[in-house]
Amino acid sequence: MIWLRAVHVGDASAAPADACGRLCGVETQRNELAATGEFGLIDAIVDRMPAGPHSLLGPGDDAAVVAVPDGRVVACTDVLVDGRHFRRDWSSAEDVGHRAAAANLADVAAMGARPTALLLGLCVPPDLPVSWxxxxxxGIAAEAxxxxxxxxxxxxxxxxxLTIAITALGDLGGRPPVTRSGARPGDLLAVNGRLGWAAAGQTILSRGFRSPGALVAAHRRPEVDYGAGFHAARAGATAMIDVSDGLLADLGHxxxxxxxxxxxDSSAVEVTDQLRDTAHALGVDPLAWVLTGGDDHALVATxxxxxxxxxxxxxxxxxGDGIDVTVDGEDYEGATGWDHFRS
Structure with missing residues (x-):
């Protein structure tokens, strides 16, 4: 079946689910994965995830079969680790699902493709509640x-x-992919979507607050126009990327x-009154959120x-000419975005 048999990590690798629960020091209960077992978990997941219109063969075999009208497949993958990329005390499980799916779906859109299918890799502690x-x-199914x-x-x-790995597939619709390498001097730079909202939400949560709600919600669930990449390709986009690590950092790629x-042009990027007011209250420069904050997954194209x-x-x-990213013609002072091995 496409959801393959689980392999237990650690000394309890050969133990059944209930024994693994005891070996890990977990008191197994009916609502924990250790008691539910692998195949009960798989059933719960599959029941909530429609295969979608592009699936010719969904869960239940050794692999899925997905229609590829274009003859080419756009593919990407992303990994989210509990405590590193999300916090369960900040976000609901459904929020995390939306966010995990959006990170991959936006990458497909940034290639000028339409998303078609997702594959989910899930590493879970045996004491995690089944309901989570x-x-x-x-959340993953809804975002998909x-x-x-x-x-x-x-x-x-x-x-x-807890680790969540998602692979996304997409269809180019007969057009060449829009890569990062196609920008040329004289091109115009444009953005589709919000910038700085997710970073503002993360700052709010890190300070122990829960409002403004719209900014916190932006951190929990990105809002992405997934069709914008496909339409940008049709409009002649020469290069494109989604803003996952920060506008300046991703433009650097x-x-x-x-x-x-x-x-x-800092005067052209949108800094809303809500961003300004919140930044003032927290002692933060709102433009730094917009220029260097990630996780909004806005699309930026030339x-x-x-x-x-x-x-x-x-x-x-x-x-323009050269190899650099500047703001108002000047180098930006400070970190330009997120780096997984430096931050």
Missing amino acids: VEELAD AVAGAGVVGGDTVSAPS VAAASKVSIDV FPPGSPPGAGWRLIGRV
């Missing part, structure tokens, strides 16, 4: 549905810490791949002059 995993599945994708399978494993310089990107896109800068 069920709500996680609901927003993008027009289904969940076609995955794998489960018992592990000391485009600049390096395309061997160009990119200048952001377009040739005279090729309007279309509705939902805002022009925020230009592409």
Whole structure:
């Protein structure tokens, strides 16, 4: 079956689920995974995850079969670790599901493709409540549905810490992929989606607050226009990326791949009154959230002059010669975004 047999991590690797619970020092209860078992967990997940319109064969066999009308498959994967990428005291399981799916679906959109299917890899402690995993599945399925994708399978494993790995697939619709390497001097820089909201929400939560609710919600559940990447490709986008680590950091990837310089006009990026008021209350520069905050998964693309990107896109800068990312023509002082091995 596509949800393969679990392998228990550690000394209890050969033990059945209930024995693993005892060996790990967990008192097994009816609502814990150690008591439910692998196949009960799989049933609970599959029941909550429709395979979607692109699935020709979903969960239940050794692998899924997904339609590929274009003949090519866009594929990406992302891993979220409890305590590193999300906190269960800050976000519900359903929130985490939305966020995990969005991180991958936005990557597909940033290639100019339409998302078609997701695969879920789940490492879970045996004492995790079954209800938490069920709500996680609901969140993943709901976010996939927003993008027009289904969940076609995955794998489960018992592990000391909670880790979520999602692989997303997409269809290019007969067009070339929009890569990071296509930007050219003279191109215009545009963004689709919110910037700085998720970072503001994270700051609010880290200070022990829960409001403004809209900013906290942005940290918990990104809002992504998944069709915007496909339409940007049709409009002639030369390069594109989603903002997962910070606008300046992610533009740095485009600049390096395309061997160009990119200048952001700080007066053109949107800093809402809510961001300004919240930043003032917390003693933070709101522009730093917008320029360096990640996890909004907005799409940023470059377009040739005279090729309007279309509705939902805002022009925020230009592409020039050299290899650099600047703000208002100057180097940005300080960290430009998130680095998993330096932050």
